[in-house]
Amino acid sequence: MVSNLELANIIFPDVKETLEDLERRYPSRNLKEGAEVTRFAPSPTGFLHTGSLFTSLICRKVATQSGGVFYVRLEDTDTKREIQGSGEQLLSQLKVFDIVPDEGYLGNEEKGEYAPYTQSKRADIYRVAIKYLLEQGRAYPCFCSQSELDEIRSKQEKMKLIPGYYGQFAKCRFLTNDERASRILAGEPFVIRFKSTGNHIRKIKVNDLVHGTFEIAQNDQDIVIYKSDGLPTYHFAHCVDDHFMRTTTVIRGEEWISSLPIHIELFEAMGWKAPRYAHLPVIMKLDEKGNKRKLSKRLDSEAAVSYFLEDGYPAEALIMYLMTIANSNFEEWIFAHKFEHMEEFEFSFSKMSLEGALFDIGKLNFFAREILAKKNKQEIFDMAYNYAKKYNPELKELIEKDPHFFAEIMNIEREKENPRKDYEKFGNLPELIGFFYKENYDQADVSSLPFNEKFSKEVIKEVLTALRDELSLDNDEQSWFANMKEIGIKLGFAANNKEFKANPEAFKGSIGDVAEILRISLTTKKNSPNLYYVMKVLGKEECDRRINKILSI
């Protein structure tokens, strides 16, 4: 009779190492009490999802805060789904957000004592662990073909039973080791399944750092742990890796909670202590009908981190926004800290809301404006230019045409106590500041500017002529405004809105209307940065040229 040990040797004759050898090769980490070892474990199957950025942010934060280690592991055992180059891309995008692992898979290299950090390079390690399970009788080869598995499934459907390979349906469980050995020696293809001892009627208690303690049905599925391509499946690989990379805390999306019973049983079967788990809430979105749904890779552009980068959001703003999802007290904290030094905020799992947060672009825009307003002239120039070079040829052209001019535009009301918050991203800069450039202004149709309809062409021309001839740009902002007021009063406009409202019949409009006529004439828009500074940047000559252009139609 073939014993478990013999069967294990028939399947893996060349595996000589033991779990003890691996324990020695990957010893416990020498870290201070309470230090957390966290990991981000992406599969190289596509772009960096906003939810994954959220996960890695928390992983980084928890490790840094506790004096621990954050590493990245590339989970590439599903070779069919792999997209070439996406691993490198994930890492370079994380870096943009200043999320840099201490060790692990770093894109084009690997760093750290627990290497390799790419699962496809760890086949030998997994084989040692699987051999151990075979020896223990907690794993067995399965020879079922796809059609046999389909047959099982349709039987289960008919009987209205939970689908899967378990209990009486787990056919190959009931083979003898002799039968197994002879089929393997005859060259029959097989996979290896875990032999579960669970029963889904029974519940286990699990403790989650976000969700607290809850009960969940035991696993009873004999899942595949080793595929015919010589690689393990995700469930098994993650268990081996988290053990030998000495992960203390697995932080990942809530969608993995349902797999937790499998993972816990695998750790038990291996005789290992399971790490602590923190399942993070999923980021949601309101659909057209007002229902909450998960941010979808397929439907929502904001599901991909690249969307924010391509649109020119400051990376810091997205991180700040994600921190508001992470901890309910963060928002108040960051206000009190004037949107600075968010790295000093103390994160805690217990302050994480259980309900998925709704993605709120308005809030992101708010943070982005705060952050961009704080940058000095050089910083904002560099940020805009770096963005433009990578993502926005139109903006690049504007900047390169006259870098000094661009810097002056961006510097309007910057570097002061209460800077203006005109910009939230760089993607819409050409649209917002294009008017500053002569060529763009000249392309606009000045015969259909959005002037208030209550003013006749004659009034508009009268106002513009007076402003052109009498409004000086040599004064400071206050005197400039006083100057404009005088001109307005002379032409029959009220000095302020209150005066105008009290007696509307007596005036053509208020001084605000005068400023609006001027603003629209110079910028083609109703909204622009501070008009005084717009004029300063344009210069008197260009302002006059624009006014003359309107006067001539």
Ligand code: GLU
């Ligand atoms: N590779 C898994 C994923 O793509 C990682 C899950 C985990 O963090 O355990 O999401």
